[in-house]
Amino acid sequence: MPQTLFEKVWNSHKVTEIDGRTLIYIDRHLVHEVTSPQAFDGLRLNKRKVRRPDLTFATMDHNVPTNNRSLPIVDQISAIQIKTLETNCKEFGIELFDLHSPYQGIVHVIGPELGITLPGTTIVCGDSHTSTHGAFGAFALGIGTSDVEHVLATQCLVMDKPKTFEIRVDGKRKHRHAVTAKDIILSIIKRIGTAGGTGTVIEYRGEAISDLSMDERMTVCNMSIEAGARAGLIAPDAKTFDYLKGRKYTPKNYDELVESWKANLVTDNGAKFDKVFTINANDIVPQVSWGTNPAMTSDVTDMVPHPSEYAKGNKSEEDAAKKALEYMDLKPGTQITDIKIDRVFIGSCTNARLQDLIEAADVIHGRKASPNVRVMVVPGSQQVKKQAEEMGLDKIFQDANFEWRESGCSMCLGMNPDILLRGERCASTSNRNFEGRQGTGGRTHLVSPVMAAAAAIAGHFVDVREWF
Amino acid sequence: MEKFSKVSSTAIPLDRANIDTDQIVPKQFLKLVQRTGFGKFLFHDWRFDQGGQQKPDFVLNDPKYSNSHILVTGENFGCGSSREHAAWALKDYGLDVIIAPSFADIFYNNCFKNGILPIQIPRNIIGELMHTVSKIEVDLEHQTIKYDSKIIQFAIDDGRKKTLLEGLDDIAVTLQYQEKIALYEKSHTL
Numbered sequence: 001m002p003q004t005l006f007e008k009v010w011n012s013h014k015v016t017e018i019d020g021r022t023l024i025y026i027d028r029h030l031v032h033e034v035t036s037p038q039a040f041d042g043l044r045l046n047k048r049k050v051r052r053p054d055l056t057f058a059t060m061d062h063n064v065p066t067n068n069r070s071l072p073i074v075d076q077i078s079a080i081q082i083k084t085l086e087t088n089c090k091e092f093g094i095e096l097f098d099l100h101s102p103y104q105g106i107v108h109v110i111g112p113e114l115g116i117t118l119p120g121t122t123i124v125c126g127d128s129h130t131s132t133h134g135a136f137g138a139f140a141l142g143i144g145t146s147d148v149e150h151v152l153a154t155q156c157l158v159m160d161k162p163k164t165f166e167i168r169v170d171g172k173r174k175h176r177h178a179v180t181a182k183d184i185i186l187s188i189i190k191r192i193g194t195a196g197g198t199g200t201v202i203e204y205r206g207e208a209i210s211d212l213s214m215d216e217r218m219t220v221c222n223m224s225i226e227a228g229a230r231a232g233l234i235a236p237d238a239k240t241f242d243y244l245k246g247r248k249y250t251p252k253n254y255d256e257l258v259e260s261w262k263a264n265l266v267t268d269n270g271a272k273f274d275k276v277f278t279i280n281a282n283d284i285v286p287q288v289s290w291g292t293n294p295a296m297t298s299d300v301t302d303m304v305p306h307p308s309e310y311a312k313g314n315k316s317e318e319d320a321a322k323k324a325l326e327y328m329d330l331k332p333g334t335q336i337t338d339i340k341i342d343r344v345f346i347g348s349c350t351n352a353r354l355q356d357l358i359e360a361a362d363v364i365h366g367r368k369a370s371p372n373v374r375v376m377v378v379p380g381s382q383q384v385k386k387q388a389e390e391m392g393l394d395k396i397f398q399d400a401n402f403e404w405r406e407s408g409c410s411m412c413l414g415m416n417p418d419i420l421l422r423g424e425r426c427a428s429t430s431n432r433n434f435e436g437r438q439g440t441g442g443r444t445h446l447v448s449p450v451m452a453a454a455a456a457i458a459g460h461f462v463d464v465r466e467w468f
Numbered sequence: 469m470e471k472f473s474k475v476s477s478t479a480i481p482l483d484r485a486n487i488d489t490d491q492i493v494p495k496q497f498l499k500l501v502q503r504t505g506f507g508k509f510l511f512h513d514w515r516f517d518q519g520g521q522q523k524p525d526f527v528l529n530d531p532k533y534s535n536s537h538i539l540v541t542g543e544n545f546g547c548g549s550s551r552e553h554a555a556w557a558l559k560d561y562g563l564d565v566i567i568a569p570s571f572a573d574i575f576y577n578n579c580f581k582n583g584i585l586p587i588q589i590p591r592n593i594i595g596e597l598m599h600t601v602s603k604i605e606v607d608l609e610h611q612t613i614k615y616d617s618k619i620i621q622f623a624i625d626d627g628r629k630k631t632l633l634e635g636l637d638d639i640a641v642t643l644q645y646q647e648k649i650a651l652y653e654k655s656h657t658l
Binding site for chain 2: 012015016018019020021023025027034035037038041042046048051062063075077078080081084118120121126127128142143144145146147149150153154155156158160162194195198199225228230251257293316317319320323413414415422432434435436437440
């Protein structure tokens with residue numbers, strides 16, 4: 001029977017059945033400081049070991065300050081969490097890329113760039129944005145701390161098979177420099193909703209998806225969770241195989257593996273998906289979120305909608321939109337391009353890879369940030385930082401008064417010193433515009449790196465298509 | 469984990485869709501390295517004002533729900549971050565049952581790991597439960613909810629039901645299959 005790519009990966013990782021559920025083998029486990037301490041404690045309490053420390057990799061990213069690395073961490077509770085990860089990795093024999101490692105970075109940026117992420121594998125991490133790794137044709141999913149402990153102890157997860165969801169993005173993007181992977185995924189979430197993918201694994205297909213670079217594919221897969229999906233993936237192709245060749249942890253028999261991946265890691269002709277959604281890339285324009293979840297997003301050419309118009313008759317959505325506008329201090333009917341901003345954040349596991357930074361720098365053209373706007377550029381990893389500096393991007397940003405910082409999650413989630421103050425409004429390349437996400441009382445607008453850089457210069461949102 | 473038994477209490481109506489785990493436990497409370505004591509952070513920014521005083525208009529602060537063990541809420545509850553701290557906070561606060569039209573996947577799974585029963589039922593019944601002032605009785609074994617002299621059935625996966633009813637340590641269960649795992653590893657070396 002014809003199978004989808006996801007079904008093939010699922011079937012090849014079945015170990016056994018337990019009480020009608022499936023025991024799935026996990027090929028790679030990524031660990032960070034926030035969701036792991038309680039899992040390691042559980043192991044100690046029950047005198048259990050890590051079954052496969054060789055398949056487990058750790059780094060610290062959420063709590064990490066992104067200023068000078070030689071300074072001590074001021075927040076003592078963050079310092080304890082970071083220290084705890086060091087102690088746990090040492091005790092259980094897990095490789096750790098610590099604050100002084102040239103490989104440190106956001107866990108979903110370093111996995112691919114170190115070749116830990118591989119096509120056709122199963123990958124987990126105690127972080128919902130693990131879906132990022134699906135860009136390589138892996139089944140990659142976020143899990144809670146109890147499951148982190150379960151994987152540490154058994155290298156397996158007990159799961160129910162998710163349903164399959166095909167999202168086709170046909171056609172080609174117009175204005176390729178201005179309409180990005182971020183706009184594709186925000187457009188999809190806007191249409192299918194934040195629960196549109198619940199219970200499913202999405203496979204992104206179609207011409208506009210094949211056309212994307214690996215960095216761009218990671219942006220798309222990264223936000224699968226914002227549509228509620230268990231995971232999102234894209235079939236690997238020549239771009240995927242070229243990207244992973246020769247990386248630090250790429251297996252020695254790589255060429256052999258590529259041959260088998262080429263033969264197997266595709267959705268067969270005639271395979272049926274449980275759900276299908278299609279969008280045309282021609283119709284996509286730059287996106288800006290206006291509310292407090294990623295589906296509350298509009299075209300940059302639009303106005304902030306009326307809650308009733310947004311909700312289309314759904315009472316609880318209408319209430320949510322009302323509350324969102326109140327929190328965001330926005331009035332229906334306001335042109336998106338009239339919204340002024342105080343801060344800009346270019347970073348996160350969604351948009352802090354090299355291509356994101358190159359594209360953001362390209363927007364600047366010798367101009368400077370608006371005097372009222374504070375701009376932070378936070379590379380996703382130490383390797384991205386180094387590559388960007390070799391290209392002189394740090395100079396371009398600094399000349400424009402954009403701050404150039406050390407790698408980490410930074411202002412995506414406000415667990416480290418990079419936060420919004422109450423009432424501040426931010427154009428952010430991150431993935432969540434939830435209330436308080438970037439700092440209590442802070443207001444987040446999700447955009448692409450080019451839209452963020454342009455807003456930094458103009459002091460308000462602009463249709464970046466007009467800048468190219 | 470403790471065995472899950474019947475739960476009978478008033479139900480807290482929190483009528484809002486898409487409540488994300490950032491609201492259930494805001495990020496500033498994720499820095500602790502233990503699993504306990506998160507109840508006081510539950511819905512922190514909705515429950516307390518900037519001075520740390522309870523906001524009287526937030527439903528959890530209504531004294532008539534101070535002994536409730538059941539939360540009734542809107543679609544897609546628990547979306548966003550995978551933080552299990554959300555489940556720890558709900559449980560530590562005293563909530564054993566969450567009833568909603570739908571749940572986000574990771575949160576749903578995290579509930580079972582912490583002795584919380586998430587029940588998915590249609591929106592119209594949610595509406596009735598939100599307006600029920602008397603006690604609601606949830607019986608996992610028989611998969612029923614009793615309210616206002618009505619009884620309705622809810623669906624739940626047998627394996628997950630067993631985990632809750634027996635209070636199983638699921639790692640111990642999986643470790644019984646170690647030979648199968650080792651066998652799998654032999655034929656699969658990536």
